[in-house]
Amino acid sequence: MVIGNKWAGKLYGTNTGNLYVTLEGDDDALKGRIHLNDPVFGLVVYAVNGTSDGQGLSLQGEPEKPIEGVELGKLEAKALLNSRGELEGEWTTSIGSAGTFVLFPHDHISEQEEEGDATQEQLHTARHNFGAVAVDREQITALAEEVQGDFKQTQVVVTVLAGTEKSRLLDDFKKALFKDERATVFKIFARERQTSGIDRIVVIEFGPEVNFAMTQGADEAWVLGMLEKLKKSVESLERKYATSFKKFGFGINQLLFVGAIVYLPSLTSLGVRTALMVGVLGIIGFVTWVHRRYLPFAALFLGNKPKGFFAKSFPSALSWIIAVTSAVAATLLATYLQGLLPIGQ
Template structure:
């Protein structure tokens, strides 16, 4: 990983103040300047040299010019790049002063506007909504590990809502013990600061209302490619429910409603038309309730999910059985109101 060239932040310890650092050259042979605006003694500029190994930054240097009546020693600093893309570390001088510091990247990227010549930042976001899914703890772990393989400087975080909300790092999640067998929400989150100063982000969430994956980065190719990789991994976990035909963007409820509207002109009496619409809305509400009660949009298991052909196919089969039954009842209601199906005492 190439370290950023411009950093700004705070210095703490025996001296406090604002810091601005510029670095040039290769990671193994860095040169630069550190501008320290000490709250008590004023501005000091250090010429520094150092190296960065992809995780740890080492710097040493001396002041470019002395301050009147102020002793300035040789500076040494060590910092680590944290999961948020910040440099956190400690500093010391040869005269005994010491403390800690934190620096934030201030590099910028992007294209250049041809008319103004001003450099513009570019941020690309890709998102995909999934249908109903069934996923267990091992599968969510495998998915998180797949995300982790693209994030070298940060650790993936997994959030589980099961009674209470629990957030753990991936390694802690692997060894954690849960008293519940099912969860309400699974969420995977990873965020890593790039040398450009813009974060690279992945968010995956499974829940009762929406299942989605989102990627965001200054690199459009990475955002789209990462999303495609996640779609390929999550796709096999989707369930085919009759309430949503993903290929066409509608489900059985929409078909029932459209069918009722098409059939309305066949009924000559206003009360019959009202009865048809009320009946169809009632059927739609029943189908929705059954799916929410017995066929959740996200079946999330903190243990291994049921295996076998029956366990795998039963939810989809039940969904289609409910859909067909609803269509039969709706047809019977329409034909009865039209008088084509008499009720025999």
């Protein structure tokens, strides 16, 4: 059973209350119970049947015991797995009541958590930002499996944004078929309750704006060690661009802008200084456009990455061409505006 045996959460809508859901069986033939504690009508237990496709859950059921003077009706509920491993969905009944609900995986509860001992623990968080990356489906699967190795009691969730965002448990992600060749975002999420009552969490995300890994938990040694392991695993996926100096935290655009500011005092008039800044900003804009078009911060493939010498060397070679060309263009512009370049004279 992939979807999980025990879930707890909240119900909203025409009725409200706390939910506890137990499921068993295969994903295409689930059976279980929904326990709803409604503050108005009290405790209601539904016997349910349903199915799961790895992305979500569909349930149908009827109340096990009637409540005197209260009409309950048959229940239908559908939910989708989100990127945090939770189930979010809508419910309706045959008498017209309806609403939304959210469920959290609840397979493992520690005795210390029930006693409230989590307040005695300290939460540790570590984060690392990566440079540009190129990742295909096989590599994101391997990375998710590496994370899964540290999470024995819960399944890793893999989220793919390709037109629409879809979250799948790792086993279902391996079997999923994608019509798109590329994705905009890859995200790996894992959360597991520890004996201290604090969740142990790993998040890895690759996207157009930021590539990062985050670990969190009560055990500082595990938090730091897990992050170091992820850094080593992702290191082989990073692209080395001459236009970005990851070690120093800036790129060719920042260097061009700072160089223009340093050069401004050597120019005599406001008009010439304005021409320099406009020209440099134009070069920066061109560099930014070429980067977005040909050197994305995250090149994410839902199949295999292009192979061969040209495919591997082209991004690095293009980054050098961009860096050298933009630097030469800015230098020639500054030299011309100072009157040291005999063009048009």
